[in-house]
Amino acid sequence: MKTKPFAAPYAVWMLLFTIVPIALVAAYSFTTADGALTLRNMANFLDPIYITVLLRSLGIALLCTLICLLVGYPAAYVLAQKDFDKKGVLVLLFVIPMWMNFLLRTYAWLTLLESNGLITSTVNRVIEFFGGQGNVRLLYNYGAVLMGMVYNYLPFMVLPLYTSLSRLDRRVVEAAEDLGANRSQVFLRVVFPLSVPGIFSGVTMVFMPAITTFVISRLLGGAQFKLFGDLIEQQFLFTGNWNFGSAMSLIMMVLLLLSMSIMNRYGDQEGGGIF
Amino acid sequence: MKSAGFFKRGYVYLVLAFLYMPILTLIVFSFNASKSRAVWGGFTLDWYRALFQNSEILNALYVTLAVALLAAVTATFIGTLGAIGMFSMKNGPKSLLLAAANLSMLTPDIVIGISLMILFLFANLPLGFGTMLLAHVSFNVPYVLFSVLPRLKQMNGSAYEAALDLGATHWQAIRKIVLPEIMPGILTGFILAFTLSLDDFVISFFTTSEVQNLSILVYSMARRGIHPTINALSTLMFVAIVALLLLVNRKSSILER
Amino acid sequence: MSVVEQQHLIDLVDLTKVYDGETEALSRMNLYIRKKEFVTLLGPSGCGKTTTLRLIAGFEFPTAGQVYFEGKEISSLPPYRRHVNTVFQKYALFPHMNVFENIAFGLRLKKVDESTINARVAEMLEMVNLRGFGRRKVDTLSGGQQQRVAIARALANRPEVLLLDEPLGALDLKLRKEMQIELKAMQQQLGITFVYVTHDQEEALTMSDTIVVMKEGLVQQIGSPICIYNEPKNAFVADFIGESNILPGTMLHDELVSFEGHDFICVDRGFGENQPVDVVIRPEDVQLCAPNDGMLRGTVASIVFKGVHYEMMIQTGGFAFMVHSTLAKAPGEEVGLRIVPFDIHIMKREAAL
Numbered sequence: 001m002k003t004k005p006f007a008a009p010y011a012v013w014m015l016l017f018t019i020v021p022i023a024l025v026a027a028y029s030f031t032t033a034d035g036a037l038t039l040r041n042m043a044n045f046l047d048p049i050y051i052t053v054l055l056r057s058l059g060i061a062l063l064c065t066l067i068c069l070l071v072g073y074p075a076a077y078v079l080a081q082k083d084f085d086k087k088g089v090l091v092l093l094f095v096i097p098m099w100m101n102f103l104l105r106t107y108a109w110l111t112l113l114e115s116n117g118l119i120t121s122t123v124n125r126v127i128e129f130f131g132g133q134g135n136v137r138l139l140y141n142y143g144a145v146l147m148g149m150v151y152n153y154l155p156f157m158v159l160p161l162y163t164s165l166s167r168l169d170r171r172v173v174e175a176a177e178d179l180g181a182n183r184s185q186v187f188l189r190v191v192f193p194l195s196v197p198g199i200f201s202g203v204t205m206v207f208m209p210a211i212t213t214f215v216i217s218r219l220l221g222g223a224q225f226k227l228f229g230d231l232i233e234q235q236f237l238f239t240g241n242w243n244f245g246s247a248m249s250l251i252m253m254v255l256l257l258l259s260m261s262i263m264n265r266y267g268d269q270e271g272g273g274i275f
Numbered sequence: 276m277k278s279a280g281f282f283k284r285g286y287v288y289l290v291l292a293f294l295y296m297p298i299l300t301l302i303v304f305s306f307n308a309s310k311s312r313a314v315w316g317g318f319t320l321d322w323y324r325a326l327f328q329n330s331e332i333l334n335a336l337y338v339t340l341a342v343a344l345l346a347a348v349t350a351t352f353i354g355t356l357g358a359i360g361m362f363s364m365k366n367g368p369k370s371l372l373l374a375a376a377n378l379s380m381l382t383p384d385i386v387i388g389i390s391l392m393i394l395f396l397f398a399n400l401p402l403g404f405g406t407m408l409l410a411h412v413s414f415n416v417p418y419v420l421f422s423v424l425p426r427l428k429q430m431n432g433s434a435y436e437a438a439l440d441l442g443a444t445h446w447q448a449i450r451k452i453v454l455p456e457i458m459p460g461i462l463t464g465f466i467l468a469f470t471l472s473l474d475d476f477v478i479s480f481f482t483t484s485e486v487q488n489l490s491i492l493v494y495s496m497a498r499r500g501i502h503p504t505i506n507a508l509s510t511l512m513f514v515a516i517v518a519l520l521l522l523v524n525r526k527s528s529i530l531e532r
Numbered sequence: 533m534s535v536v537e538q539q540h541l542i543d544l545v546d547l548t549k550v551y552d553g554e555t556e557a558l559s560r561m562n563l564y565i566r567k568k569e570f571v572t573l574l575g576p577s578g579c580g581k582t583t584t585l586r587l588i589a590g591f592e593f594p595t596a597g598q599v600y601f602e603g604k605e606i607s608s609l610p611p612y613r614r615h616v617n618t619v620f621q622k623y624a625l626f627p628h629m630n631v632f633e634n635i636a637f638g639l640r641l642k643k644v645d646e647s648t649i650n651a652r653v654a655e656m657l658e659m660v661n662l663r664g665f666g667r668r669k670v671d672t673l674s675g676g677q678q679q680r681v682a683i684a685r686a687l688a689n690r691p692e693v694l695l696l697d698e699p700l701g702a703l704d705l706k707l708r709k710e711m712q713i714e715l716k717a718m719q720q721q722l723g724i725t726f727v728y729v730t731h732d733q734e735e736a737l738t739m740s741d742t743i744v745v746m747k748e749g750l751v752q753q754i755g756s757p758i759c760i761y762n763e764p765k766n767a768f769v770a771d772f773i774g775e776s777n778i779l780p781g782t783m784l785h786d787e788l789v790s791f792e793g794h795d796f797i798c799v800d801r802g803f804g805e806n807q808p809v810d811v812v813i814r815p816e817d818v819q820l821c822a823p824n825d826g827m828l829r830g831t832v833a834s835i836v837f838k839g840v841h842y843e844m845m846i847q848t849g850g851f852a853f854m855v856h857s858t859l860a861k862a863p864g865e866e867v868g869l870r871i872v873p874f875d876i877h878i879m880k881r882e883a884a885l
Binding site for chain 1: 589590591610611612616617618620621622624625626627628637638641642685686689
Binding site: 007078099151 | 283284286287290291293294295296297298300301304311312313352353354356357359360361362363364372375376378379381382383384385386387389390391392393394397409410412413416420445449470473474476477481489490493494497498501505506509512513516517519520524
């Protein structure tokens with residue numbers, strides 16, 4: 001087909017609105033406000049204040065990913081079983097939250113956890129019932145942010161896992177049973193290794209937004225609880241230091257691309273041979 | 276055997292309960308006459324009435340829908356043409372163009388947001404409706420591209436050549452043979468782009484100033500504190516997205532047939 | 533040829549499988565399988581042959597009836613506790629393991645020591661002619677090679693019975709023929725029992741000690757290839773095994789049958805007098821002769837060259853005979869047909885074929 005020129009608008013658009021902006025971010029990262037070349041912005045990031053935030057972001061994102069995996073895997077595994085009836089409806093019920101506005105999801109948690117919220121007031125009433133002081137606060141702390149993240153990203157873990165587990169060839173499982181593997185051996189030696197690609201895509205889909213979020217920490221963590229995303233937002237919208245903000249964005253991108261390529265390589269090599 | 280099934284089923288329902296409890300609470304309390312978030316004070320539609328009298332909210336709704344529709348149409352156009360164009364390319368230039376789309380999809384929303392903000396301010400474009408629209412088109416294009424490309428690959432390559440052989444011009448062959456073949460992919464891409472636009476917060480947040488869409492409005496209202504009007508708004512948004520999804524589900528199952 | 537032992541290894545007793553409470557895939561099947569026997573379950577799709585195999589392997593459990601292995605009931609044992617191994621229709625190799633690990637899978641589960649595993653896998657690779665393929669990923673292998681790995685994997689456990697579910701179905705004709713010979717040789721060399729499922733009658737005739745012909749969940753006939761071919765029990769078996777002319781006739785009395793307006797001497801007895809029957813005549817058993825020398829007279833309607841012989845359709849008064857002959861006759865030519873008594877097979881008339 002002689003249709004190459006059709007791609008011209010696409011090429012121009014991607015150049016203008018994807019490549020150039022990212023190049024601008026990179027340019028700002030290595031320049032001062034006056035436009036002189038510098039490594040200052042990168043060096044500034046080494047300040048313990050920022051490193052702490054980076055580590056906190058990494059930690060909470062990893063923890064969130066782990067919890068999503070531990071909670072989501074069994075759910076996906078059960079859903080993927082052939083004899084599970086009404087499966088279609090249940091899978092759709094996992095899809096709907098994925099498409100729901102995530103501010104709305106976060107806001108929904110906010111209404112439950114804020115001091116007059118259903119969960120908080122129920123917890124406090126239970127405590128009072130047992131004679132304690134019912135003034136527990138569930139919002140604006142680490143736990144609230146973690147819960148909010150798990151709540152937001154859990155479907156993104158379940159769906160890829162479900163897809164990879166339900167694509168699993170039933171006969172491969174039978175072959176393992178036939179060769180003498182009992183149920184747990186079938187799972188450990190066949191089902192789990194074959195679901196590793198699903199695990200990787202689930203982990204990516206949870207980890208990536210978890211480490212970049214600033215909305216969840218802002219709404220559920222309060223002003224004091226800062227994550228990497230908050231730092232970037234702050235630099236652009238409040239402090240106005242675009243150069244430093246760009247440097248942090250670049251660091252975030254490199255970090256993500258790096259971790260994903262490591263995961264991909266690990267996935268390719270070890271995808272099967274974990275056990 | 277029976278009890279194992281019971282536990283498995285129970286576990287799935289438990290996870291679903293975790294996912295839906297906050298939403299359902301929110302919906303229930305959007306009809307609550309009392310302002311409390313824990314006590315039921317009788318049924319009311321007051322918050323919905325308040326919602327539709329609030330010009331700020333109505334304006335945000337208008338912005339959301341207008342941006343989503345315009346961005347989806349533009350992105351579908353650019354993305355579809357891009358896919359058709361790339362399909363006839365050699366591997367080298369093609370992979371370069373694909374890499375751009377991949378880069379866009381791998382870049383975190385917050386970085387897309389700030390990078391576009393830098394671009395717009397750098398180019399002296401005042402942030403507002405127009406810049407938000409440009410941003411939405413940008414993040415939508417790769418999704419359309421990746422919805423259309425597989426359809427093109429599935430297409431029987433000789434069909435296009437057969438059309439030429441039978442006397443069609445290039446343009447006729449594309450219009451009468453290629454386009455109908457890839458139409459399901461184009462539709463999927465359009466719907467995907469539309470929903471992504473409706474849903475977006477982060478990128479919109481950085482690429483506009485006064486003009487707000489619903490996500491930004493919910494964010495700023497939520498930061499000021501909880502108000503039953505947001506419950507009502509959220510309920511409506513939830514119902515809208517579920518309706519849209521069910522529609523898409525039915526549509527795609529019809530298309531598959 | 534290895535000798536089939538008399539001792540029963542597997543007994544199927546009134547074995548019945550009903551799916552979803554309505555579809556009867558298998559009804560009251562009775563079959564014994566002896567040690568070192570090559571048994572083929574043969575029939576069209578949906579006849580219950582694969583179901584039978586899956587019941588023996590333990591992937592399904594019977595709705596009624598029992599499976600016995602060496603006299604012990606195993607009907608409800610899970611697959612991993614049965615001494616049988618399966619070669620699956622589309623191989624079902626483990627995609628995340630290389631050839632070596634696929635073959636070693638069962639041995640690793642048994643916690644066999646590493647040197648034994650190495651030796652056994654090497655032996656298996658040798659047996660299926662895949663020496664040096666151990667480190668290959670399974671998705672780099674051709675269909676035929678994957679099939680060999682599947683066989684090696686199933687045999688590595690040294691099962692007493694190997695179950696094969698249409699193992700050659702996905703291979704091309706030439707490869708299939710080669711594998712038939714190899715499989716048969718392997719079975720005799722190892723001296724184990726094979727239960728083989730196929731819908732290919734030629735495959736069944738080539739390889740089996742015993743053929744079980746099945747249709748719609750019911751056993752039609754059990755017997756040696758020769759017996760099944762020469763003495764089909766009913767029109768279905770006759771039609772399914774090889775090509776046949778099946779025509780309606782009347783058994784006048786013992787050893788005399790009438791069809792196509794002519795009385796033929798035959799060798800069958802015990803059908804009663806003046807009973808309607810089906811008469812089966814193999815195409816190669818119809819001999820051509822001069823029009824006036826034959827028992828029947830017909831006109832050649834068509835002729836096709838088949839390599840070894842010609843296949844002709846010859847129209848007599850009321851029936852078109854398929855005839856295989858090395859003699860070529862021109863269409864339109866008048867011929868005579870002769871059939872010797874031994875080649876006329878009489879079967880009870882079935883209500884519906």
